[in-house]
Amino acid sequence: MRIPLFSRFLPCVFLISVPFALAAQNVATASLPDAPDAAQQQSTQQPGSSSSQQTQPAHPPDLSDLGFSPQQTRSDPQLQARLERRTHMLKVHQRLGLITLAPMAAALFTGGMAKGEDRDGGPFRAPSDANLDFHAALGGLTAAMYFTTAWYAIDAPRIAGTHHRGPIRLHEALAFIHGPGMIATPILGIMAYRQEQNGERVHGAASAHGAVAGITIAAYAASMLAVSWPPKFLHRH
Protein backbone atom coordinates (compact mmCIF):
# COMPACT_ATOMS: atom_id res chain seq x y z
CA MET A 1 0.00 0.00 0.00
CA ARG A 2 1.28 3.41 -0.95
CA ILE A 3 1.04 5.98 1.78
CA PRO A 4 0.98 9.63 0.69
CA LEU A 5 3.98 11.67 1.68
CA PHE A 6 1.82 14.13 3.66
CA SER A 7 0.32 11.37 5.76
CA ARG A 8 3.69 9.95 6.50
CA PHE A 9 4.82 13.25 7.97
CA LEU A 10 1.73 13.78 10.16
CA PRO A 11 2.94 11.75 13.15
CA CYS A 12 6.20 13.66 13.00
CA VAL A 13 4.37 16.98 13.01
CA PHE A 14 2.44 15.84 16.06
CA LEU A 15 5.53 14.64 17.86
CA ILE A 16 7.28 17.92 17.19
CA SER A 17 4.37 20.19 18.04
CA VAL A 18 3.38 18.59 21.34
CA PRO A 19 6.54 19.56 23.22
CA PHE A 20 6.16 23.14 21.96
CA ALA A 21 2.56 23.30 23.12
CA LEU A 22 3.51 21.92 26.53
CA ALA A 23 6.43 24.31 26.76
CA ALA A 24 4.14 27.21 26.00
CA GLN A 25 1.90 26.17 28.87
CA ASN A 26 4.82 25.94 31.25
CA VAL A 27 6.15 29.32 30.23
CA ALA A 28 2.73 30.87 30.72
CA THR A 29 2.57 29.52 34.23
CA ALA A 30 6.16 29.86 35.29
CA SER A 31 6.51 33.46 34.15
CA LEU A 32 3.82 34.63 36.61
CA PRO A 33 4.49 35.30 40.25
CA ASP A 34 3.22 32.87 42.84
CA ALA A 35 2.49 30.28 40.20
CA PRO A 36 1.09 27.18 41.91
CA ASP A 37 2.04 23.78 40.70
CA ALA A 38 -0.34 21.75 38.59
CA ALA A 39 -1.69 19.69 41.47
CA GLN A 40 -2.40 22.75 43.50
CA GLN A 41 -4.11 24.35 40.55
CA GLN A 42 -6.47 21.45 40.15
CA SER A 43 -7.24 21.20 43.80
CA THR A 44 -7.86 24.87 44.45
CA GLN A 45 -9.38 25.91 41.13
CA GLN A 46 -8.50 29.51 41.76
CA PRO A 47 -9.45 32.11 39.20
CA GLY A 48 -6.62 32.10 36.78
CA SER A 49 -4.91 29.13 38.31
CA SER A 50 -7.45 26.75 36.83
CA SER A 51 -6.65 28.17 33.47
CA SER A 52 -2.92 28.13 33.92
CA GLN A 53 -2.55 27.20 30.31
CA GLN A 54 -4.06 30.51 29.30
CA THR A 55 -1.80 32.77 27.38
CA GLN A 56 -4.36 34.92 25.62
CA PRO A 57 -5.94 37.94 27.29
CA ALA A 58 -9.58 37.43 28.16
CA HIS A 59 -12.29 39.90 27.35
CA PRO A 60 -13.18 41.80 30.52
CA PRO A 61 -16.73 40.99 31.57
CA ASP A 62 -19.42 43.48 30.72
CA LEU A 63 -22.49 44.53 32.68
CA SER A 64 -24.65 42.79 30.09
CA ASP A 65 -22.89 39.52 30.95
CA LEU A 66 -24.26 39.51 34.47
CA GLY A 67 -27.89 38.81 33.67
CA PHE A 68 -29.62 41.80 35.17
CA SER A 69 -33.02 42.55 33.71
CA PRO A 70 -33.45 45.69 31.57
CA GLN A 71 -35.79 47.08 34.24
CA GLN A 72 -33.01 46.84 36.80
CA THR A 73 -30.43 48.64 34.72
CA ARG A 74 -32.66 51.22 33.03
CA SER A 75 -32.25 54.83 34.07
CA ASP A 76 -35.50 56.49 35.13
CA PRO A 77 -35.12 60.27 35.43
CA GLN A 78 -38.85 60.68 36.09
CA LEU A 79 -38.64 58.40 39.09
CA GLN A 80 -35.60 60.35 40.26
CA ALA A 81 -37.61 63.56 40.02
CA ARG A 82 -40.47 61.99 42.00
CA LEU A 83 -38.03 60.81 44.66
CA GLU A 84 -36.52 64.29 44.91
CA ARG A 85 -39.95 65.86 45.31
CA ARG A 86 -40.83 63.25 47.90
CA THR A 87 -37.63 63.89 49.85
CA HIS A 88 -38.20 67.64 49.74
CA MET A 89 -41.75 67.31 51.06
CA LEU A 90 -40.75 64.88 53.80
CA LYS A 91 -37.91 67.16 54.88
CA VAL A 92 -40.40 70.00 55.27
CA HIS A 93 -42.69 67.56 57.09
CA GLN A 94 -39.85 66.69 59.45
CA ARG A 95 -38.87 70.30 60.16
CA LEU A 96 -42.41 71.51 60.65
CA GLY A 97 -43.06 68.53 62.88
CA LEU A 98 -40.13 69.49 65.08
CA ILE A 99 -41.22 73.14 65.22
CA THR A 100 -44.79 72.10 66.05
CA LEU A 101 -43.49 70.49 69.22
CA ALA A 102 -42.87 73.96 70.68
CA PRO A 103 -46.45 75.34 70.61
CA MET A 104 -47.71 71.86 71.49
CA ALA A 105 -45.60 71.71 74.64
CA ALA A 106 -46.52 75.30 75.51
CA ALA A 107 -50.22 74.49 75.10
CA LEU A 108 -49.75 71.51 77.41
CA PHE A 109 -48.12 73.63 80.10
CA THR A 110 -50.64 76.47 79.87
CA GLY A 111 -53.50 73.98 80.07
CA GLY A 112 -53.33 74.05 83.85
CA MET A 113 -53.68 77.83 83.92
CA ALA A 114 -56.74 77.64 81.69
CA LYS A 115 -58.55 75.43 84.12
CA GLY A 116 -61.10 76.64 86.66
CA GLU A 117 -60.49 76.01 90.37
CA ASP A 118 -62.89 74.09 92.48
CA ARG A 119 -61.24 73.25 95.78
CA ASP A 120 -62.60 71.99 99.07
CA GLY A 121 -66.17 72.28 97.93
CA GLY A 122 -65.87 76.08 97.67
CA PRO A 123 -67.31 78.20 94.90
CA PHE A 124 -66.02 77.52 91.39
CA ARG A 125 -63.45 80.05 90.18
CA ALA A 126 -63.26 80.36 86.42
CA PRO A 127 -59.82 80.96 84.86
CA SER A 128 -58.89 84.45 83.72
CA ASP A 129 -59.74 85.39 80.16
CA ALA A 130 -56.06 86.07 79.47
CA ASN A 131 -55.08 82.56 80.48
CA LEU A 132 -57.90 81.04 78.50
CA ASP A 133 -57.14 83.08 75.41
CA PHE A 134 -53.42 82.39 75.62
CA HIS A 135 -54.02 78.66 75.92
CA ALA A 136 -56.61 78.75 73.12
CA ALA A 137 -54.22 80.66 70.87
CA LEU A 138 -51.45 78.14 71.49
CA GLY A 139 -53.87 75.32 70.81
CA GLY A 140 -54.98 76.95 67.58
CA LEU A 141 -51.39 77.50 66.46
CA THR A 142 -50.54 73.91 67.30
CA ALA A 143 -53.48 72.60 65.30
CA ALA A 144 -52.64 74.79 62.30
CA MET A 145 -49.01 73.74 62.28
CA TYR A 146 -49.90 70.11 62.89
CA PHE A 147 -52.19 69.91 59.88
CA THR A 148 -49.70 71.75 57.70
CA THR A 149 -47.07 69.23 58.79
CA ALA A 150 -49.41 66.34 58.08
CA TRP A 151 -50.22 67.72 54.63
CA TYR A 152 -46.58 67.56 53.56
CA ALA A 153 -46.51 63.85 54.39
CA ILE A 154 -49.91 63.09 52.86
CA ASP A 155 -49.15 64.94 49.64
CA ALA A 156 -45.63 63.53 49.19
CA PRO A 157 -45.49 61.35 46.05
CA ARG A 158 -45.99 57.66 46.62
CA ILE A 159 -43.44 55.35 45.01
CA ALA A 160 -45.05 52.36 43.33
CA GLY A 161 -43.93 48.94 44.46
CA THR A 162 -42.67 50.11 47.83
CA HIS A 163 -43.58 47.87 50.72
CA HIS A 164 -43.45 49.68 54.01
CA ARG A 165 -41.01 48.13 56.45
CA GLY A 166 -39.44 49.12 59.71
CA PRO A 167 -40.05 52.02 62.09
CA ILE A 168 -41.91 54.04 59.45
CA ARG A 169 -44.84 51.67 59.93
CA LEU A 170 -45.09 52.58 63.61
CA HIS A 171 -44.65 56.24 62.70
CA GLU A 172 -47.60 55.99 60.33
CA ALA A 173 -49.70 53.86 62.65
CA LEU A 174 -49.35 56.41 65.43
CA ALA A 175 -50.86 59.00 63.11
CA PHE A 176 -54.15 57.13 63.59
CA ILE A 177 -53.96 58.14 67.25
CA HIS A 178 -52.57 61.67 67.17
CA GLY A 179 -54.47 62.58 63.99
CA PRO A 180 -57.95 62.07 65.44
CA GLY A 181 -56.57 63.41 68.71
CA MET A 182 -55.61 66.65 67.02
CA ILE A 183 -59.14 66.96 65.65
CA ALA A 184 -60.84 66.08 68.92
CA THR A 185 -58.63 68.16 71.21
CA PRO A 186 -59.53 71.60 69.76
CA ILE A 187 -63.23 70.68 69.55
CA LEU A 188 -63.27 69.57 73.17
CA GLY A 189 -61.19 72.64 74.02
CA ILE A 190 -63.75 74.95 72.45
CA MET A 191 -66.53 73.20 74.35
CA ALA A 192 -64.59 73.56 77.61
CA TYR A 193 -63.77 77.19 76.80
CA ARG A 194 -67.44 78.03 76.31
CA GLN A 195 -68.45 76.29 79.50
CA GLU A 196 -65.81 78.17 81.48
CA GLN A 197 -66.75 81.43 79.78
CA ASN A 198 -70.25 80.86 81.10
CA GLY A 199 -68.89 80.30 84.59
CA GLU A 200 -69.73 76.63 84.49
CA ARG A 201 -67.63 73.77 85.59
CA VAL A 202 -66.32 71.88 82.62
CA HIS A 203 -68.54 68.88 82.20
CA GLY A 204 -69.56 66.20 79.77
CA ALA A 205 -67.30 65.34 76.84
CA ALA A 206 -65.42 68.62 77.30
CA SER A 207 -63.96 67.30 80.53
CA ALA A 208 -61.92 64.84 78.43
CA HIS A 209 -60.09 67.70 76.72
CA GLY A 210 -56.99 67.45 78.90
CA ALA A 211 -56.80 63.66 78.70
CA VAL A 212 -57.27 63.61 74.93
CA ALA A 213 -54.61 66.31 74.56
CA GLY A 214 -52.21 64.30 76.71
CA ILE A 215 -52.71 61.12 74.69
CA THR A 216 -52.34 63.08 71.46
CA ILE A 217 -49.06 64.62 72.54
CA ALA A 218 -47.75 61.27 73.80
CA ALA A 219 -48.58 59.61 70.47
CA TYR A 220 -47.01 62.52 68.60
CA ALA A 221 -43.80 62.27 70.61
CA ALA A 222 -43.71 58.49 70.16
CA SER A 223 -44.18 58.99 66.45
CA MET A 224 -41.10 61.20 66.34
CA LEU A 225 -39.08 58.74 68.38
CA ALA A 226 -40.16 55.87 66.15
CA VAL A 227 -38.39 57.23 63.09
CA SER A 228 -35.14 57.64 64.98
CA TRP A 229 -35.23 54.16 66.48
CA PRO A 230 -33.01 52.46 67.50
CA PRO A 231 -30.86 55.19 69.04
CA LYS A 232 -27.12 54.97 68.65
CA PHE A 233 -26.42 53.66 72.14
CA LEU A 234 -28.68 50.67 71.53
CA HIS A 235 -27.30 49.89 68.11
CA ARG A 236 -25.34 46.68 67.91
CA HIS A 237 -22.86 47.01 65.13
Add this chain to the structure above:
Amino acid sequence: MIRRLGIVLLFGSMAPPVLAQSPFVLVKSTLSYHMSHPIHHVDGTSTEAKGKGTCGGAKCDFLIAAPVNSFKSGDSNRDLHMIEAVRGAKYPMVVVRTTLPNPIPADGTIYADLEVQFAGQDMHYPHVAFQKSTSGKQIQITGTVPATCSDFKIDPPSFLTVAIKNEIPVSVSMTWQPQ
Protein backbone atom coordinates in the same frame (compact mmCIF):
# COMPACT_ATOMS: atom_id res chain seq x y z
CA MET B 1 -6.66 4.71 8.34
CA ILE B 2 -3.24 6.18 8.86
CA ARG B 3 -4.32 9.34 7.03
CA ARG B 4 -7.33 9.76 9.38
CA LEU B 5 -5.21 9.17 12.41
CA GLY B 6 -2.68 11.62 11.16
CA ILE B 7 -5.29 14.33 10.60
CA VAL B 8 -6.72 13.79 14.06
CA LEU B 9 -3.31 13.97 15.66
CA LEU B 10 -2.34 17.02 13.64
CA PHE B 11 -5.39 19.01 14.63
CA GLY B 12 -5.11 17.74 18.16
CA SER B 13 -1.55 18.97 18.43
CA MET B 14 -2.44 22.30 16.83
CA ALA B 15 -5.05 23.05 19.51
CA PRO B 16 -3.98 26.34 21.12
CA PRO B 17 -2.91 26.20 24.73
CA VAL B 18 -5.91 28.41 25.58
CA LEU B 19 -9.42 27.60 24.59
CA ALA B 20 -11.70 28.49 27.43
CA GLN B 21 -11.36 31.64 29.49
CA SER B 22 -12.56 29.80 32.60
CA PRO B 23 -14.99 32.44 33.80
CA PHE B 24 -15.68 32.74 37.48
CA VAL B 25 -19.04 33.67 38.84
CA LEU B 26 -20.11 35.32 42.04
CA VAL B 27 -22.30 32.76 43.75
CA LYS B 28 -22.98 34.55 47.01
CA SER B 29 -22.37 38.05 48.26
CA THR B 30 -23.20 40.52 50.96
CA LEU B 31 -22.50 44.18 50.42
CA SER B 32 -23.22 46.51 53.34
CA TYR B 33 -22.84 50.24 53.59
CA HIS B 34 -22.49 51.74 57.03
CA MET B 35 -23.89 55.16 57.78
CA SER B 36 -23.26 57.05 60.98
CA HIS B 37 -25.38 59.81 62.46
CA PRO B 38 -25.17 61.43 65.91
CA ILE B 39 -28.45 59.74 66.83
CA HIS B 40 -28.04 56.34 65.27
CA HIS B 41 -26.11 53.98 63.02
CA VAL B 42 -27.56 52.46 59.90
CA ASP B 43 -26.43 49.48 57.84
CA GLY B 44 -27.89 48.84 54.43
CA THR B 45 -27.27 45.44 52.93
CA SER B 46 -27.62 43.94 49.49
CA THR B 47 -27.36 40.26 48.65
CA GLU B 48 -28.34 40.75 45.02
CA ALA B 49 -24.94 41.53 43.56
CA LYS B 50 -23.84 39.60 40.51
CA GLY B 51 -20.31 39.20 39.33
CA LYS B 52 -18.11 37.59 36.78
CA GLY B 53 -14.41 37.16 36.38
CA THR B 54 -12.37 36.18 33.36
CA CYS B 55 -8.73 35.30 33.37
CA GLY B 56 -6.38 35.46 30.47
CA GLY B 57 -2.76 36.34 30.00
CA ALA B 58 -1.30 37.78 33.13
CA LYS B 59 -4.48 39.20 34.59
CA CYS B 60 -7.96 38.40 35.76
CA ASP B 61 -10.72 40.94 35.20
CA PHE B 62 -13.58 41.01 37.62
CA LEU B 63 -16.87 42.84 37.42
CA ILE B 64 -19.32 43.08 40.29
CA ALA B 65 -22.60 44.97 40.09
CA ALA B 66 -25.62 45.43 42.31
CA PRO B 67 -28.85 47.36 41.88
CA VAL B 68 -28.84 50.42 44.13
CA ASN B 69 -32.41 49.69 45.18
CA SER B 70 -31.42 46.26 46.45
CA PHE B 71 -29.76 47.75 49.54
CA LYS B 72 -32.12 47.36 52.48
CA SER B 73 -31.63 49.05 55.82
CA GLY B 74 -34.74 47.72 57.51
CA ASP B 75 -36.68 50.94 56.94
CA SER B 76 -38.36 51.42 53.58
CA ASN B 77 -38.61 55.18 54.08
CA ARG B 78 -34.89 55.47 54.67
CA ASP B 79 -34.14 53.22 51.70
CA LEU B 80 -36.15 55.46 49.39
CA HIS B 81 -34.33 58.47 50.76
CA MET B 82 -31.02 56.70 50.14
CA ILE B 83 -31.99 55.98 46.53
CA GLU B 84 -32.90 59.63 46.07
CA ALA B 85 -29.70 60.88 47.69
CA VAL B 86 -27.44 58.69 45.55
CA ARG B 87 -29.44 59.40 42.37
CA GLY B 88 -30.29 55.71 42.28
CA ALA B 89 -33.23 56.01 39.90
CA LYS B 90 -31.09 57.80 37.33
CA TYR B 91 -28.05 55.61 37.92
CA PRO B 92 -29.59 52.35 39.11
CA MET B 93 -26.46 50.21 39.35
CA VAL B 94 -23.34 50.30 41.42
CA VAL B 95 -20.58 48.72 39.35
CA VAL B 96 -17.14 47.71 40.55
CA ARG B 97 -14.31 46.63 38.26
CA THR B 98 -10.99 45.29 39.35
CA THR B 99 -8.02 43.48 37.91
CA LEU B 100 -5.90 40.97 39.74
CA PRO B 101 -2.75 39.19 38.65
CA ASN B 102 -3.19 35.78 37.08
CA PRO B 103 -2.96 33.53 38.95
CA ILE B 104 -4.53 35.24 41.87
CA PRO B 105 -2.19 35.50 44.84
CA ALA B 106 -2.42 32.87 47.53
CA ASP B 107 -4.77 33.07 50.49
CA GLY B 108 -4.27 35.94 52.87
CA THR B 109 -4.33 39.64 52.27
CA ILE B 110 -4.59 40.71 48.66
CA TYR B 111 -4.68 44.25 47.32
CA ALA B 112 -6.86 45.45 44.51
CA ASP B 113 -7.35 48.68 42.62
CA LEU B 114 -11.07 49.28 42.33
CA GLU B 115 -12.94 51.28 39.73
CA VAL B 116 -16.34 52.12 41.15
CA GLN B 117 -19.22 53.56 39.18
CA PHE B 118 -21.89 54.88 41.49
CA ALA B 119 -24.31 57.78 41.59
CA GLY B 120 -23.19 58.88 38.14
CA GLN B 121 -19.57 59.23 39.23
CA ASP B 122 -16.46 57.16 38.63
CA MET B 123 -14.11 56.70 41.52
CA HIS B 124 -10.79 54.94 41.76
CA TYR B 125 -9.78 53.27 45.02
CA PRO B 126 -6.17 52.13 44.84
CA HIS B 127 -4.66 49.32 46.86
CA VAL B 128 -7.73 48.25 48.80
CA ALA B 129 -6.99 45.33 51.12
CA PHE B 130 -9.13 42.21 50.99
CA GLN B 131 -8.85 38.90 52.75
CA LYS B 132 -8.89 35.86 50.52
CA SER B 133 -9.53 32.32 51.60
CA THR B 134 -10.18 29.18 49.64
CA SER B 135 -12.61 26.45 50.53
CA GLY B 136 -12.77 23.62 48.03
CA LYS B 137 -13.58 25.20 44.70
CA GLN B 138 -14.90 28.35 46.26
CA ILE B 139 -13.00 31.50 47.02
CA GLN B 140 -14.11 33.87 49.75
CA ILE B 141 -13.19 37.51 49.53
CA THR B 142 -13.90 39.94 52.34
CA GLY B 143 -12.93 43.53 52.83
CA THR B 144 -14.07 47.10 53.15
CA VAL B 145 -14.20 49.78 50.48
CA PRO B 146 -13.45 53.16 52.08
CA ALA B 147 -16.19 55.07 50.28
CA THR B 148 -17.31 58.55 51.24
CA CYS B 149 -20.27 60.69 50.23
CA SER B 150 -18.00 63.32 48.76
CA ASP B 151 -16.28 60.74 46.52
CA PHE B 152 -19.53 60.47 44.60
CA LYS B 153 -20.75 64.04 45.05
CA ILE B 154 -23.57 62.89 47.30
CA ASP B 155 -25.09 65.47 49.60
CA PRO B 156 -24.98 63.69 52.96
CA PRO B 157 -28.57 62.94 53.95
CA SER B 158 -29.70 64.57 57.15
CA PHE B 159 -32.00 63.48 59.92
CA LEU B 160 -33.51 65.95 62.36
CA THR B 161 -31.54 68.58 60.44
CA VAL B 162 -28.18 66.91 61.27
CA ALA B 163 -26.23 65.37 58.38
CA ILE B 164 -24.70 61.91 58.46
CA LYS B 165 -20.94 61.46 58.51
CA ASN B 166 -19.15 61.73 55.21
CA GLU B 167 -17.69 58.22 55.53
CA ILE B 168 -19.89 55.41 54.25
CA PRO B 169 -17.60 52.35 54.28
CA VAL B 170 -18.90 49.42 52.30
CA SER B 171 -18.21 45.96 53.70
CA VAL B 172 -17.84 43.28 51.10
CA SER B 173 -18.17 39.53 51.48
CA MET B 174 -18.14 37.49 48.30
CA THR B 175 -17.95 33.86 47.32
CA TRP B 176 -16.62 33.07 43.87
CA GLN B 177 -16.73 29.79 42.04
CA PRO B 178 -15.48 28.56 38.68
CA GLN B 179 -18.26 28.43 36.15
